[in-house]
Amino acid sequence: MPPLREIQRDFSQALLGGSDQAIAGRVLHDRLAPAQRIQIYRNHVRITLGEALATTFPVVARLVGGAYFASAARRFIEREPPRSPVLAEYGAAFPDFLAGAPNAPAYLPDVARLEWALNLAYHAEDRPALEPRQLASLPPEAQAALRLKPLPSTAIVSSAFPILAIWQANQPGRADTVDLAQGGQTVLVWREDGDAVCRALGPGEAVLLQALGAGRGLGEAASAAVQAEPGLDLPPAIAALLATAVFSAS
Amino acid sequence: MTASLREPPLAAGIGLRAAHHGAVMASRPSVGWMEIHAENYLGGGAPRRVLAQVRRDLPVSVHGVGLSLGGAEGLDQAHLDRVAGLVAAIEPMLVSEHLAWSVAGGVYHNDLLPLPYTEESLGVVAGNVSRLQDRLRRRVLIENPSTYLRFDHSPIPEPAFLAALAQRTGCGILLDLNNIYVSAVNHGLDAVGYVDAIPADAVGELHLAGHHVAHEDGVTILIDDHGSSVCDAVWELHARAVRRFPDAPTLIEWDTAIPPLDRLVAEAKAADARRARALEHDDAAAA
Incomplete structure (x- = not known):
């Protein structure tokens, strides 16, 4: 595998909840440890994708509260990361994911389906x-x-x-x-x-x-x-x- | 050369954000131009209606954030086609993207991720930029990134990498002065030397924004959050840049903790005033 492709695969793994060991081995250790520098990117990915989900599913976020939503979003991002660079298109699988979320109210997935339909309607x-x-x-x-x-x-x-x-x-x-x-x-x-x-x-x-x-x-x-x-x-x-x-x- | 012999410069512009859609529909902002993120205007409905009105009122630039020009797996044809459709529909004055990657294994990471600057990556980026320019049938500008890490094997300095990219593909450079400053502080590099190392004829646009100052284990790390006013050190780089690249229009970006539209317009006006002062000093020094 050419080095760049390998670097990007290893970086991606570290961003999506996997180990950062492979990519850290290629990062310059300069005042901060590679792991600390990689963590800055990890935070960005987690926070901005979590915000994108909260923008698309505001009622779900209000129903479960900020802490629960952030933790569900984090698990969802790692399991179903975006496949499109258009953030408004991210989250089609979130309602089904919520059906398996611990202690979530039974109506939550359907409320999420309604919010997803509203999101599609807005951007169609x-x-x-x-x-x-x-x-x-x-x-x-x-x-x-x-x-x-x-x-x-x-x-x-x-x-x-x-x-x-x-x-x-x-x-x-x-x-x-x-x-x-x-x-x-x-x-x-x-x-x-x-x-x-x-x-x-x-x-x-x-x-x-x-x-x-x-x-x-x-x-x-x-x-x-x-x-x-x-x-x-x-x-x-x-x-x-x-x-x-x-x-x-x- | 004196200021009077130049084309009248385009006044500074601002990035169009959804938070300001209502305000820009209500009245035309008093700025020179506006820039959109391509990926936020690929659907229909209200965003496209706002864009159509802005495009009637002002010059517009299309700034892509998701093409992943540094991606080793190449460009996503479907996404390239959608961006090309938007560009064909609104005929912007400029099109730009980033020296970064955001897609690997088909996953979009929603971040402008860093590249090692090697001959291999230069080949990858040049191939992707050429494919983009061929598809759009126009020249694009490529923006320098803000970075938080460097690779241990990255032998080409970033400005030399950009210059080589411009030479190889014919693309121009979008010079983000805040990004230069953020990366320079994060890696202990020379921001002024960076501006001076960029070929003067390649720069087609300047970006300005604010950043967040963080501390980690006693080390200052700047986070490029576009969430505050432009800082003094970045204004100084801007003054240097407008003397070196006098024809490049300036854009103010603001993406987090977005203030009312008036505040952005005021920031753009401040950029115009500083630009004029920098050029006066330049002419005085040359006279």
Whole structure:
């Protein structure tokens, strides 16, 4: 192996929780020991990647507290270091990692999934959203057969826990209590005017959107929605979703 | 040469940070230009909308932090393509990256990690810089790093390494005066000698920032945190640099404990005033 590649492999190992012995052997001992100098880089990597995770998962950080979050982040960074130089793209695996974290509340991974969806929505690439008037001009048969495609910024997060209520209660300046007994929530995440936003979906709306997202036609998705929620008033439900920037224009 | 014969210099610029997105959308900051970190503007949404407005108002420079030009495993083609897409979209006045590596084994370490300065690494960096310039179809500037360690086998002094890189690839140099100072203190080297050893025609941009002073076992270590005002010793290096590289525009960077935008604008204005004074002294000395 050429020396530079070997040096970078050994350095990487020392930065990600492994031994610094191999790289220390190549570092100049000058006033400070090589291990002390390597530690400066290790601290930087740990602190800045921990901050990146705390930026993407602020509610998770608030729910578990700073010390717990820092320790979980540190273990996560060593196990699943970034594969992309775009920090906003770091943390896709953090919700699953939290599912195995000691003494973490059961709802934590799903709250993290909601925060990840919000992060993706905020940064997703720009695509024109479908305008309701584009559909109004179609004859009814064409509307039923229509296949709508969600925008890259659109996501649905379902949980057996009231994740939206938990997320809302933990926004800056809020300190509400949440009754976990209220049951699960399905949350729609989208981008509106540059902000990532979310709201709870009723059971019929959720089925409608999930069916559309899976590539089924509007007519088929609508029947599935009514089946899931027999009392659902379809036209306003569809109109409300179309008025939200969740579907792609193309 | 007198000041009046030069092109009017571009006033100092500042780095655009997410903390100031609201403020720059509300009113155009009174600075000469702005620099973005490429990796923070590769998606869509609000950041790109802010960038589009800034680009309409001011000259913009794209500063990459994640290409890992010192990486022995070469460049990540997908990332290179995304950066090239951003550069094509906003047509910046300058594009720059670092003399450092950040990727090994496909892992991105989110740090500008040090290189041993050898013939082997010169070949690696030159190959990566050439590939970047070929992909962008333009010249890039390469920035000197701040470092906390040196390798026992690193026979080429850093300024000579940068000069050789510029000569071999045709790239320019982004000279970060705070980084020179930080590394000089951390390794007991001569910062002034560093500035003087850089070829005058290669420098296309100057960086300024603050650092944190730490102590470890009685040894002073400077940490390049971009979290405070520029210190006097770095201003002195800047005065020397603007005399040596009079056409290179100056940028103020601030990345931790980010103050209100006004404070950065004031720092940029201070850089303009100091630049003007340094050039006056230069002309007086030459007359």
